[in-house]
Amino acid sequence: MNINAENIKNFIRVHWFLLAAAAVVTGDLVAASLDSWSNPKLLEAGILFDLSVVVPALYLWCYRSRGKAAIVRAVALSCLGIWVAGHIVPSEHHQVLSTVGFVRYVGLAVLIIIQLKLVLMIYRATFRRDNDAKPTVLATAKDAGMPEWVARLMAWEASLLRKAWDAVRRMTGRS
8 A cells, every 4th residue: 555645644533533532542641651740639530531432422423424323422522531530649639539430331332332232233133034135234233433444254154053043943843
């Protein structure tokens, strides 16, 4: 692949979030390492706000055309931001984090429920006798943020389980 200035400009124009997020995270790391933690509550709140609100908001703004997938990924970024903030801020200064840290687990629970819903949807579509629902289910999974190759791999796995189930049913004499 030929890398030239025009390709780099196009990449930055489309994915400017990467540079903005890197600048925010770098600023937080510099502030955490250079400050003597004289005002730990303010610094902790600033780091937490940047990593759990600003970075996901930048992601949503940059990739707003992706719809629901951008929202799901922004929630995941927010959970990641809370976790990273917990590691940047020294444990003796976890005043705000100890109060709002549960939000990370709520966000993770929501993400797990969304993923389980998608998995069940893919398995149900595969175990049905009609194959008309499979393209619709794959499109829905893609809209929700699941990579297409993962959805196809899950559908393939479900079809293998269906074939195995059908073979067991044939061997036991049940139709």
